[in-house]
Amino acid sequence: MGAADDTRGGIEPPALRRGDWERTTASRAEVAAERIAAMVTDAEPGARLGTKEELRATCGVSVGTFNETLRLLQSRGLVTVRPGPGGGLFAAEQSPMRRLGNSVLALDTHQADGARAEEARRIRDALGPLLVEDALWHASPADVSALREGLADLAKAVQESDPAAFAAADHRLRTRLAAISPNMLLRSLYATLLPLAEPDSVEQLRDRYDHHAALIDAIENRDRTKALELARPDSRTDS
Structure with a gap:
């Protein structure tokens, strides 16, 4: 993803300060990702969707939010990004597993057929112990450090009683945990199911934070019994 491939003058406009975009990136990025995902559905594999700047303008989001959108799309295997003249975003070739996961993402968790969405969440939660x-x-120590950075973002959201910021930080933390696994198939399926996580109420945030903190401690200490106990879906308040 070359920085000068498709932006005005070869330089992207500055992103918002971290404190500004953390509160809004998750929901707006998801909406933008779904909009581009719909374009991918209508396009042939390998078809050019547009430049980053063109698609960012179409979605009406900031540079920081669109960067998060790109990360979501790439984690789901929906797009590829090519630099240089004629570059931009292209509809990716999708494996059967990717198509399965992305079809799950199309489920509306608030629709009448909520049973299907619940089944998808059960599959997601069942993958958690494998990732742990x-x-x-x-x-590695660097991996644990990255997880603790994510934990600090959760703590800030708890302190500010901000469920939206917590949800965004929670998504980033889970993504970082999944990235540790060398199993590409496991990472891929989990990434496609991850957006099905339910939003939290303010009252749930502290318990959720404590759960994540205990899990990271167990991973760092190589406490397998404790880590796998915490990874079980029935040990959490977010299932």
Whole structure:
């Protein structure tokens, strides 16, 4: 993703300050991602969707939010980004597993057929212990440090009683945890199901934070029994 591939004058306009975009990126990025995902559905594999700047303007979001949108789209295997003249975003070739995961994302968790969405969440939650098992084996000190940075973002959201900021930080933290796994198929399926996480009430934030903190402690200490206990869906308040 070259910085000068498709922006005005080769330089992107500055992103908002971190404190500004953390509160709004998650929901707006998801909306923008779904809009571009719909374009991918209507396009042939490999078709050019437009430049980053063109699509950002179409979605009406900031540079920081669109960067998050790109991360979501790429994590789902929906688009590829090519630099240089004629570059931009292209509809990706999708494997059967990617198509399965992305079809799950199309579920409306508030529709009458909520049972299907609940089944998808159960699959997502069942993958959690597998990711934690991989983290116990493969997490480096740098990985643990990244997880603790994510934990600090959660703590800030709890302090400010901000469910939207907490949801965005929670998504980033789960994504970082999944990235530790060397199992590409596991990472891919989890990434497609992750956006199905339910929003939290202010009253739930502290318990959620404590759960994440205990899990990261267990991973760092290589406490397999404790980590896998915390990874079970029935040990959390967010299922």
